[in-house]
Amino acid sequence: MSQFDFKQVDVFSRRPLKGNPLAVVFGADELSDERMAAFASWTNLSETTFVLEPRDPRADYRVRIFTTLQELPFAGHPTLGTCHAWLEAGGIPKGEEIIQECGVGLVRIRRQGDDLAFLAPPLLRSGPVDADLVERVRLGLGLEEGTITDAQWVDNGAGWLVLMLADRAQVLALEPDYAQLRGLAVGVIAPCCPERDDIDAQFEVRAFISGDGAPEDPATGSLNAGVAQWLLSKGLAPSSYVVSQGLTMGRAGRIHVEQIGDEIWIGGSTVTCIEGTLSL
Structure with missing residues (x-):
C-alpha cells in the first residue's frame, strides 16, 4: 500500500457542511483505474x-473525476474543489489563470477574490428533449401535467437534461421515484419570486442522478454551467445571477453565474473540512 495526501472539501459554500463535499487525492499517478473507482465508490x-x-504542457495539473459508478470527463464542483485543494496544498499556476486538464480537455479557472470560477465548457448536446422522455421524467418526478414549461438538453459531459417549472415551490416539493429516472441525470429549475421568496438567489435548482450513491446532488457546477448557457442564450436570465441549491437536503449551496462577453463563468466558495493522508 502507498500513502497519499488527501483533502475533503465543501464546495459552493462558505460554511462547512452546507455545500457539496468532494474527496481529493493528490499524487495519484501510480493508482490504477480500478483502484480509483474502488476508492470513489468507498467514499460514497x-x-x-x-x-x-x-500531459498537456499548458495545464497546471490533471484531474480524473469519479462518481460512485463511473468516471466523468467533466464536472463542476469537482473542478472548483480540486483547484481549491491544489492551491491550498501549494500549487502554483503557470499563469494568471489556473488551467485544469480533464476528460473534456483544458478548463480555465480564475480567482474571484477568495472564490474560484471556471469557464463553462461547450455543450456536447443541446436542444429540446424528446416528448416521450419528458413524459417519463415528469412521471418520475411526480409532476402534474402542464407544470413543465420547457425541457432542454444541457449536456457538457455529465449527461444533464433540464426541466423548467414556473414556481420555486414546485421544485422544492419534488419527491422523485428514482426507479423511473434510472440512468438519467435530471436537473429542475424555477425562478425565485422577489416578492414572495426571502432568498438571495434568482433561481432554485435541484439535481437528480438515479442509481448513484448520492441520488440528489446538493450543489452542481456542471448542471448550472449548462443551464446558464441555455438561459443566457434565450434571454431568460440576467448576465449575472445566483442559484440556490440543496435546501431540501439541509444545505445552502450558492452558485454564482456571470457572463462576460461570450464567456460564462461559474463560481463559488470552497472550504476545507478534512486533510491528512490515506493508504491505498
Missing part, C-alpha cells in the same frame, strides 16, 4: 477526484 460521495501530473 457524489464525486472523488485524483490529481495527477499534466
